[in-house]
Amino acid sequence: MAFACQRDSYAREFSTVVASCSPAEVKTDVNGKKGILKGFHVVLKDTLLFPEGGGQPDDRGFLNDIPVLQVTRQGPDAVHFVQMPLNLDSEVHVTLDWGRRFDHMQQHSGQHLITAIADLMFGFKTTSWELGRQRSTIELDTPEVIPEQVEAIEQTVNEKIRQHIPVIVRVVSVDDPEVEKVRSRGLPDDHAGPVRIIDIEGIDANMCCGTHVSNLSHLQVIKILGTEKGKKNKTNLLFLAGNRVLKYVERSYTVEKALTSLLKNGPDEHVEAVEKMQKSVKLLQKTNLNLLRDLAVLTAQNFKSRADRGPLFSLHRKDGDNEFMNIVTSEIGTEETLIFLTVGDEKTSGLFLLAGPSELVEKLGPRVAELLEGKGAGKRGRFQGKANRMSRRPEVEVLLREALAGWQPTEE
Structure with missing residues (x-):
């Protein structure tokens, strides 16, 4: 049979009788989080709520004052999922979410x-x-x-x-x-x-x-x-x-007004203005990258020129990146120095690099990743990865100093 919603797609409410009601569960997916919702499957003698089909999503509405969360078709029946039971043969008033329909x-x-x-x-x-x-x-x-x-x-x-x-x-x-x-x-x-x-x-x-x-x-x-x-x-x-x-x-007009205010020009000039901004940003990024590279070299040279430099070099830089850490490491050298570098947020997430004598790095690298609550991998005297708790840098430094204090290089 054709349901009431199919006989008159413009009807917004009507009354019918409960044909069956049984416990049920449906799978949910809210913002990527999957779960199970418990409730009841209700079949009515007729329905105003369209079950999903033909490429069209299902309707929403109410059975009396109970929200209908899903409507599916099973053979000739439309099955309504609700979270409160309804008595068999009881009369229900069905109302439709007309805007959605x-x-x-x-x-x-x-x-x-x-x-x-x-x-x-x-x-x-x-x-x-x-x-x-x-x-x-x-x-x-x-x-x-x-x-x-x-x-x-x-x-x-x-x-x-x-x-x-x-x-x-x-x-x-x-x-x-x-x-x-x-x-x-x-x-x-x-x-x-x-x-x-x-x-x-x-x-x-x-x-x-x-x-x-x-x-x-x-x-x-x-x-x-x-x-x-x-x-x-x-x-x-x-x-x-x-x-x-x-x-x-x-929505388009709202975006247009916002862009007009931000770019200080008319809608016809928005694209041109954004293209100019993109070129400027690329130039600034290139300049900043060059400055960061120069800073990495100067940082390494400054450490090497110090007469009182120790066996450990530790540094955190918020605006650094992997290239910054690699340049510093290469400039200082790892034969005699254990290098611990981090970039990113001072408290939460970022990147880390541990470099130095291979046997030390191989031993300490996984422990450094564990302390920073991150993950990493390494080879040939370098161990690097992602950190999720940068606030524990001081604990890593203590670990490294203690390891250096008792370390003797293996004679070849």
Whole structure:
């Protein structure tokens, strides 16, 4: 059967009855952290909340005052995941997150329109699509779509929107001859019941389970952002429909205002100003790098010229890098001196280098990494790596001085 959300995609609330409720767990992924959420799977006699399918994400809403966190399709049923149980045969009032639904309707119907026009005008077949959180992607079975073709598709789809063309949902039996005539990538293996056909009058007829606008005018506008190279000689077309276009314009204007204030010029001059800044930054970086190299040489020479220099040279420099440490080490030499260098934050993370007689470095390197709560590796009298607790440098220095005090070089 078709769910209530498929029979009337504009309905925002209705009442139904609980058909089943059972304990369940779902996997979660919040900001890259995976977990398990415990709750209940609820099946209703009918539902206003669309289960994920056809490239369209699932709806959100409430069963009474209980938030629905996920809706999936299992055969003919829509399964709602909630965190409170509902009694069997009890009546529930279903309310819909309309903002999320209408956004999905605009993007999904927009995809159908773009797909149809791309095929009609240039023979580009759609092989898949993704309704993203900020923008959507249509994968076209062609290695290239030139800018003139993108412009022609965008212009044509917006002309169709301005023509107020109806979008009609028809339901036919699975053995109806019309099923063979409409565009489709095939029915799911677990499909049951009649077939829904989304008919953009005079443009396209396509089998689809998703929710759609009833008239192309409800799409408001479509903006094709551009294309990207896809996989296996395919091209990805990026687009926005409806309210997403308005939000995109608002975000773009906010960025434009901020850049105007920072760069002290008009929007038409932003790119030129940023390019000049990039050239200046590269020149400064090159100058700083040269100065840092010179400083490394002077630091080493200063140590070597001291009459009271000891067997240990230890130095931390916040703005140094690996090259700085390597230059200092090479200039001082490691035959008679144990060198401990660090760069980065004085308290937390950075880089370290321990260099000197091979047998000492081989013995002390792993212990230095352990004290700094970092990792490293080495060979031929050098051990270097990353430190996560630079505040423990004094402890490393104590370790090194104690090791030097009791060390006698091995005679060859």
